[in-house]
């Protein structure tokens with residue numbers, strides 16, 4: 236089969252699976268792969284649903300499936316990520332070998348599975364990708380990125396997806412809190428008496444050479460935060476907006 240045609244059928248198979256899972260319709264191939272797609276979508280498939288052909292089960296033709304496939308998120312990650320990072324489009328070539336997840340130190344301690352995120356990006360599953368708290372469990376250590384056999388900038392993609400999540404108003408409360416300190420004090424970790432004492436013991440000045448030592452610079456920091464939209468973002472997130 237010519238390469239282009241093979242690519243077409245692979246894309247169609249992916250579209251069918253996504254559509255079936257979202258429609259809650261079980262099919263033979265879907266049941267065989269149900270565990271994987273359950274992982275991708277964080278959904279429970281109903282074991283009692285009858286096995287049926289995809290077309291019969293969902294009542295649409297293959298060409299309709301193509302139209303329904305949502306590549307917006309895949310394109311969004313590539314377009315947005317490419318502003319800051321290189322080779323983001325390589326995400327399309329992930330073969331799900333799991334080298335990344337197998338190498339991930341965070342995955343050993345948490346439910347974070349980076350391979351799953353890459354798959355969600357490939358399948359255009361925006362909601363499942365950005366509305367999951369484990370997205371923030373990556374430590375950005377870059378181990379996965381160094382080892383990916385497809386040279387996918389995995390960690391950069393995690394960072395891009397996080398930025399997209401924040402732009403959609405999705406932030407963890409503790410991040411909103413720390414960002415609020417930045418807006419208020421021009422410093423994510425404000426100084427306290429204990430830290431001042433430790434600095435003194437180490438022979439340092441009590442205050443670090445930041446806005447703590449140069450309070451006039453706080454206005455400049457706030458101006459930057461205002462002009463980049465950071466302050467507004469944090470205000471809205473604080474209100475839960």
Ligand code: SF4
Nearest residue numbers: 329331332333335383
């Ligand atoms: S290591 Fe690379 S190719 Fe393998 S699953 Fe992870 S992202 Fe995909």
Ligand code: SF4
Nearest residue numbers: 339373374376377379
């Ligand atoms: S960068 Fe993140 S996802 Fe990759 S290995 Fe490190 S903790 Fe895991």
